Amino acid sequence: MSATHPAGPAEARAATRVEARDLERHGEGWTIFAGAMLAVLGVLNVIYGIGAIDDSKVYVGNTEYVFGDLNTWGWFLLCVGAVQFVGAFGVWNRAQWGRWIGIVAAGGNAILQLLFMPAFPLLSLALFAVDVLVIYALIQYGGREQA
Numbered sequence: 001m002s003a004t005h006p007a008g009p010a011e012a013r014a015a016t017r018v019e020a021r022d023l024e025r026h027g028e029g030w031t032i033f034a035g036a037m038l039a040v041l042g043v044l045n046v047i048y049g050i051g052a053i054d055d056s057k058v059y060v061g062n063t064e065y066v067f068g069d070l071n072t073w074g075w076f077l078l079c080v081g082a083v084q085f086v087g088a089f090g091v092w093n094r095a096q097w098g099r100w101i102g103i104v105a106a107g108g109n110a111i112l113q114l115l116f117m118p119a120f121p122l123l124s125l126a127l128f129a130v131d132v133l134v135i136y137a138l139i140q141y142g143g144r145e146q147a
Contacts, residue, residue: 027141031091034137037130038088038102041109044127045081049074052119059119066115073116080109091142099142106134 051058052074059070084105090098110131113124 027137030137030141031094034102034134034142035088035091037134038084038091038106041106041127041130041134042081042083042085042088045077045084045109047081048120048123049077049079049081052077064118070119073112073119076112077116080105080112084109091138099138102142103135103138106131106138110135 048058052070054074055070083101087098087101087105091102092098110128113128113131117124
């Protein structure tokens, strides 16, 4: 069985435009997902950061951290969360700065969540997994548009 090819140059150009449009859309869902997860992670980190700064009773008591105390980790979470939230809008606008801010913020948050595990183990593990997915989406599909 042979494949059908366009008969003339006009049909060939139309087929090329369709293929180029399909390439532009390839991975668009992943980038939208990455932006949405960056926004959600940013909001969660800001909320949990404020809770940690305020010495909320939500966290596990009498835990030992690698360095610092719960207030220190709260400030880290607050700062990373704000950067993630700003990076989400850059990813949605398909700006390269947003992609790189998203990658760096998700990577920093992944490390931060592993170190923050004594305070809230299951939440930290879940947020770490989401960070890994965001990094994958932004590296694999968040690149420059096809020409």
